[in-house]
Amino acid sequence: MSSKSLLMLAAVLVLLPVSLSAQQISKAPAAASESSWQAAIKARREQLIQQNGPGTDVALRNQLLAMRDKDQAIRGFAGGKQVSGMTPDMIAKMPxxxxxxxxxxxxxxxxxxxxxxxxxxxxxxxxAMLVLTHSADHAWQAKLLPQLEQLADAGRIDASQLALVIDKELIAEGKLQRYGTQFKFVNGEMAMYGVEDPGDLDRIRARALLPPIDVYKQTLSQIYHLKASNAIVSPTSPTAKEN
Incomplete structure (x- = not known):
């Protein structure tokens, strides 16, 4: 990645939290062989498919898959794998x-x-959840969260995908995140926003079928070509942002 691209990427990361979807993590280069968390995600996925079936609205399914692919293409991903670096043109078009x-x-x-x-x-x-995760409309995210949490509890949507939306909304409200999915570009590195329970983070992530935080950091570094440091960033309250 050129120095110009890095500067533009830095500008994006200052404004937007950095996170990865469960699909990106499970297919990332860091996972050379299947680990316990990957096996858990696979088992949970199969359970959800058996419980809910393949879906009944084919036209809507195709529309959402096209939306997902468009969301990922602008970020250099296809099929859950990184296929290109973040170019200045991609960064400019992302919002x-x-x-x-x-x-x-x-x-x-x-x-x-x-x-x-x-x-x-x-x-x-x-x-659909991936598109919601990348939406800048925090008010809409917050409005949907109670319904989405109910759907996740009932096994009607994938709870691991919802974790990213929950963390992003908490950060937007100036609160500590729960699952440690959101990072920010600071001093040439990626620093994690503070979490509610740092001592129990891996267990909390495991309950949401997310990989250990060290695996997550390693994959972030591989994808963004920037170090994921051990620094912790405090979320900024909406009031402080306005002042």
Whole structure:
């Protein structure tokens, strides 16, 4: 990655938390052989598929999968794997792409409710959650969270995908995150936003079928070509941002 690209990437990371989806983590180069957390994610995925089926709305499934692919393409991913670095053009277009996908997802939710696994299948349902994770509309995220947590508790959506949305919303509200998924670019490195229970973080992540934090940091470093440090960043309250 060129120095110009790094500078533009830095500008993006200052404004936006850095995080990875469960799909990106499970297929990242860091995971050369299947570990216990990967096996748990695979088993949970199969359980959700058996419980909910492949989905009944084929047209909506295809629409959401196309939206997921567009979300990932602007970030240099295809099929859950990194296929290109972050170019200045991609970085410049990302906010508009996220806004466009947010609007499209809002229309879907208004017309058909949240895309559950039983409605569109697990991949498309997770694609909807990925779009929500990258949305800049924090008020809409916050409004949806109670419903999404109920769906996750009932096994109607993938809870591991929801963890990223929960953390992003907590950070937006100036609160400590729960699962340690959100990082920020600081002094040439990526630093994790503070978490509610740092001493028990790996167990909390395991309950959400997320990998240990060290694995997550390693994969972040490989994808963004920046060190994930041990520094902790305090979230900034909305009031402080305004002043």
């Amino acid at each position: 508009a792409t996220d806004a466009e996908l947010t609007q499209e997802l809002k229309q879907i939710v208004d017309q058909k409710g949240w895309p559950t696994i039983s409605l569109v299948g697990i991949d498309a349902s997770n694609g």
